Amino acid sequence: MIAPSIVPPGSTIGILGGGQLGRMTALAAARLGYRCLVYAPDEHAIAGDVAAGCVRGAYDDETALRRFADQVDVVTYEFENVPEAAVAACLEVRPVRPGIKPIHIAQHRLREKQFFASLGIGTAAYQPVRSDAELAAATLLPGILKTCREGYDGKGQARVRDRASLAAAWEKLGRRDCILEALVDFRCEVSAIVARGLDGAMRCFPIGLNEHRDGILRTTTVPADLPADVLATAERLGLALARGLDLVGLVALEMFVTGDGTVLANEMAPRPHNSGHWTIDACATSQFEQLVRAICGLPLGPVDVMAPSRMENLIGGEADDWPRHLADPSARLHLYGKTSARPGRKMGHVTFVQPAASGRPPTT
Numbered sequence: 001m002i003a004p005s006i007v008p009p010g011s012t013i014g015i016l017g018g019g020q021l022g023r024m025t026a027l028a029a030a031r032l033g034y035r036c037l038v039y040a041p042d043e044h045a046i047a048g049d050v051a052a053g054c055v056r057g058a059y060d061d062e063t064a065l066r067r068f069a070d071q072v073d074v075v076t077y078e079f080e081n082v083p084e085a086a087v088a089a090c091l092e093v094r095p096v097r098p099g100i101k102p103i104h105i106a107q108h109r110l111r112e113k114q115f116f117a118s119l120g121i122g123t124a125a126y127q128p129v130r131s132d133a134e135l136a137a138a139t140l141l142p143g144i145l146k147t148c149r150e151g152y153d154g155k156g157q158a159r160v161r162d163r164a165s166l167a168a169a170w171e172k173l174g175r176r177d178c179i180l181e182a183l184v185d186f187r188c189e190v191s192a193i194v195a196r197g198l199d200g201a202m203r204c205f206p207i208g209l210n211e212h213r214d215g216i217l218r219t220t221t222v223p224a225d226l227p228a229d230v231l232a233t234a235e236r237l238g239l240a241l242a243r244g245l246d247l248v249g250l251v252a253l254e255m256f257v258t259g260d261g262t263v264l265a266n267e268m269a270p271r272p273h274n275s276g277h278w279t280i281d282a283c284a285t286s287q288f289e290q291l292v293r294a295i296c297g298l299p300l301g302p303v304d305v306m307a308p309s310r311m312e313n314l315i316g317g318e319a320d321d322w323p324r325h326l327a328d329p330s331a332r333l334h335l336y337g338k339t340s341a342r343p344g345r346k347m348g349h350v351t352f353v354q355p356a357a358s359g360r361p362p363t364t
């Protein structure tokens with residue numbers, strides 16, 4: 001007899017959001033014998049291309065959302081800016097994992113920082129900038145001004161040197177609710193991706209070493225060449241976050257590591273994460289399979305590194321380089337099937353996997 005909250009293979013998973021994270025989730029789910037139904041407002045949802053079905057609908061169409069949820073056995077989301085009301089509508093009909101609380105927190109930078117603090121997870125110093133009075137009181141300069149909502153890949157943020165550039169940046173961001181963060185003089189950036197199952201069991205993927213350019217993730221290298229205590233701290237913070245959120249699913253925590261080995265949280269995402277794409281080709285269980293296992297109540301998979309690897313994002317026109325990657329025996333190419341390559345758009349990624357027994361680091 002199967003416990004009622006377990007969603008066995010053969011069932012249907014609903015995915016809110018139609019991008020590459022949903023696409024790779026649907027591919028992993030299919031391998032385990034699940035069907036996926038995607039719900040997205042996009043005219044062309046690339047996740048829908050590889051799913052059993054795709055519903056085109058708006059995130060504020062609660063009737064359509066309830067109808068969608070009624071056709072699936074469990075619902076998840078592939079991006080954290082799905083409106084809370086959309087998740088609530090699905091929840092009336094089916095379990096939504098990881099649920100509302102993680103997106104409620106992740107959708108607002110100030111709330112997120114306060115939540116980190118409540119768990120004893122350190123962050124950069126910050127001050128809210130939501131009014132002329134708070135703007136006048138802001139002192140963390142030079143710093144980074146970030147909108148509280150809807151910032152991603154470096155969007156909705158500006159580096160500011162002094163009071164004049166701070167005021168100008170706030171105007172440019174539409175005087176929206178913001179936080180001013182002190183600039184962290186970091187040695188490197190890392191991320192922890194933690195899965196938590198229905199039974200509360202947790203697994204943290206090996207910590208990835210991340211390189212960003214212009215606010216966008218460019219590469220992730222695993223294993224991260226960092227002292228064992230730094231890696232252990234990063235993992236501990238990731239686990240504390242997953243436990244604190246009480247989530248069933250995945251959460252990624254992006255962190256800064258400073259010169260003295262202090263680890264500070266930057267932001268979290270309660271979904272598969274770009275810095276975990278290496279797991280498809282170089283880990284015993286991919287982050288996408290792990291998400292499926294977690295939300296369906298299956299046992300979590302092992303997270304051993306199968307080979308040292310480096311993931312590189314293919315952004316905009318870089319995806320046109322696919323013939324070169326196909327010719328490289330160490331490269332595992334993933335293209336997302338997006339039709340227009342706008343600058344800054346993630347079109348695919350390639351994971352360079354160290355060939356077995358070669359002893360050589362992966363090359364581009």
Ligand code: AMP
Nearest residue numbers: 124144153154181182183184212215267
């Ligand atoms: P975010 O959108 O907050 O993830 O920021 C994108 C990237 O900008 C980060 O991965 C860092 O490379 C950089 N960044 C963000 N916040 C800070 C900070 N307080 N100090 C230094 N660099 C930062």
